[in-house]
Amino acid sequence: MALQRYSFPLRDGRPREDELRCHSWQVNVSHIKPWLALVALALVSFTGPSDRQRASDTAAASEYEFSHESVIEEARRLAAREYAPRELPENSPLMQLSYDEYREIRFNSERGIWRNEQVPFRLELLTAGFIYRTPVTVAVVESGRAHNLLGTPDLFTFGPKVQRFAGETMPLSGFRVRTRLNSRSTWDEFLSFQGASYFRAVARDTVYGLSARGLALRTAHPTGEEFPAFTHFWIERPAANATGIVIHALLDSPSATGAYRFSVIPGTETVMDVDVTLFPRRPLDAVGIAPLTSMFLFNGSDRSRIDDFRNAVHDSDGLQILSAAGEQIWRPLANPTQLQISSFTSTAPRGFGLVQRARKLSDYQDLSSQWHRRPSVWVEPKGEWGAGAVELIEIPTDFEGNDNIVAMWRPRNAIPAGSPWRTSYRLRWSRHPPTISSLAKVVATRSGPTRDGRRRMFVVDFDAAASAPERLRLEIGSSAGKLSNQSLTYNPLTRGVRATFELDPANATLAELRLRLLRGDEPVSETWLYRWTAS
Template identity: 45%
Template sequence: MNRRQLLHASAAVSAVAILPRATAAETGSAPSFSPSYVRELARALAAKPFAPADEKLPDALKNLDYDQYRSIRFAPEKALWRDEKLPYEVQFFHRGFFYKNRVEIFQVANKNVMPVSYRRDDFSFGEGLGQWPDVDIGFAGFRIHAPINKPDYYDEVCVFLGASYFRAVAKGQTYGLSARGLAIDTGESKGEEFPVFKAFWLEKPAPNASSLVVHALLDSKSAAASYRFTIRPGQTTVFDVEMALYPRVDVEHAGLAPMTSMFFFGPNDRKDFDDFRPAVHDSDGLAIFNGRGEQLWRPLNNPRDLQVSTFADRNPSGFGLMQRERNFAAYQDLESTFEKRPSLWFEPIGDWGDGAVKLFEIPTKEEVHDNIAALWQPKQPLAAKSEHIFTYRLHWGPDAPKPEALARFTRTGIGSRGDDSKLFVLELIGDQLKGVDPKTIKGVVTAEKAEISNIVTQPNPITGGWRLSFQCAVKGQTAIELRAFLAQGEAPVSEVWIYRWTP
């Protein structure tokens, strides 16, 4: 278990305990699974009043500390489908510590639904843990393993654990940022609501399957929902997501395809950090391909005060929290290997209408906190007592899946020029900038309520890209909105860099 799992668990709220546990043992026959099975459960759940989940645990598990919980290990040889030599295996997380909510897990094979029951013997336990009856207390979550790096070894490729959080990696990567099933009231003064996945159905894969299908039932005070995840690990790990949402009340601030990450400091923001590392972050920027055909790049920040940025749009092509810096020298951290953290790109499918990409940057003084969130918020509230269908694709990997026709920004550096001015140094790479006459390239920089001076563009022979630098007067300013790009003649040859400077 790691820092992010702890954070997600502590954020979780209770879910409804009433779940039709249609098992052969209880009913005498296993129910038949259909494409609408979980959707019908979600619809029925939303028609009932919300009720907190049953968090009852044996006394020995109620008050585990971090080290005690870490000592509880699932036995890999007991993994689901291990003995059948299938392309996927599933291991399970024990309840306890912050993970008190029971998560029901079922296997689906030949349309039959069978419960995956807790067995104490499937886990090993550290010293000092008490005893409790060997009864089915359920699970906290699960993780999926597949031979993503080597054909003869099953690596962990994704995990569902805590509230509605899940994470994944692509080939050669380590865990970083997370996605969520649903966010409600993120950044609102009344406090955020954290829906939870309360049950999962795992479709047994065929021996030659290239994907694994996972169904999930989500619940919260305001809404219930069903999900169908089609998971394809690889050079980029892709989740195809089909979501059916059933609000109990009008949901005014719904966050769809929410993702969370960590930005502690980087070359644009080192003012308060005395650290041997040049940068510490799981993501360094928010990329947006908006519905107007613009490509935007917003470097992340660790501000002194909460910052909320809204990018109004209609039918976006996609957005994501990206880790563009892939050079170890940029981090110098042998343990955390930030250069191997995945980017996460959201690709909507179908008509998503009017709304906004929202970015939340939360101040933090420790790198253990996920202080960055991004999501899509529909313009209109999601009406109660109705069905809302959303289909989208999540790409976990080294970069956005779409080819970029424009040069892109790879680094944002900021330094002081006296007390009244800041120097911005932006690095770009892209085939569009190779071999062009430097005299034909110009930097276009604008600022809201601030003076821009000394705009310089020049090739960078070290990176093979270009550098754009400028100075911005900051005296007396509390926030400055900046915008920059490179142009050849009147045509842009780079994406648009947008940034909010704060003291």
């Protein structure tokens, strides 16, 4: 059931990220009818020079009033109508492009939006085609007025394999944004929206890794997943002294519409405030809010099925949660042999996220993929989220090009149809998400059979925040089987404590394990959770 990012030859198992700036599961997403009678601008067909001139004249005359309330009202209006998908036809020349051909259509950085203006951001457009079958409308907003952008041929360069498109106006699939993130001399890409409701960002000294989505519907559900799509974007022109950029988006799908507002400030930590207004067409009973999507193939915890020269391959290695009660939880990720769905907490947490803790090149021994520079993403609810659970979905995969990890907030009750539903949250993209600094963090989890093969041995290493094992005790539990041979030892490699124990599962095929370090009755470490399975 692994969901495929790409089904074409990759370098290091993924597209070249300086050329194809977004990953997207190969899914069938849809396009709605264009907004405010701008039909000719929402889906631009291939045209000749005279038609392109007319399209340019139309664009100049298409300026219109804009506010976020207008996005909300359009989402409300759409929800009252039957869903109307629109996408490039299968026989479109753009849909016949291979990966290598698609990446030969590049945005000309010399034509970046705002490039010649006193604006600290530059906007670049991404074309439809290849796996990106849903054309979108991209508009810029200034002083409350918006105008739609066209993918005119002067905005792109066309390689030898795609010269047949060189004179055409291209439909768009999304956009990316650049700023001076890592130095004053280089305009780095730090944000991309492309494919369904996917988007991703980086912070300083990180590279693209995991993604976020606007909405998840029926993920890992027996009836199949539904992929809502952003179909329109409005990007506010930043002021000359702006530290961030504001993006509005309209979402549509068979089950719901939505109006989104993203306020993004890049930096050492790229912070994204997200405001959401949903209009369900039908009750949403399997919905994921603030969904994160990542990849975990293997690490040292269990590589029994892996034959690979590298020590580890993953965009993220754990789910971190800070519960409403203040308990910090660390759940190492797994690549199971069967689909696994786990739920944590019963009320909204203070935060949760998919985290990359292994930060050394030597942790991976992969000189090109830069796994150690992949960002972590931390979700912070804003306002009252109510009852529900953080849900973790782990999908079996044998290929690092598959996104097989999903983490999201799942409300306990269905979101009813017929009225707006609102929520807000903050996403923090960084190397190190917020933690309780006084608590020791897990730095490694390892597991293997005991010498007689009858039990499973676990080794959990903590960092130097807990370094005196003789003053600590181990609190440990399992939902099945019997635990034995528990011990705490000083680890000179981490300058922290190593906890070890053995599990005899008896006849159980699954055991939920829980462990933390205590000094007296006070916790001095985060809580380690782990799901052991027999296969």
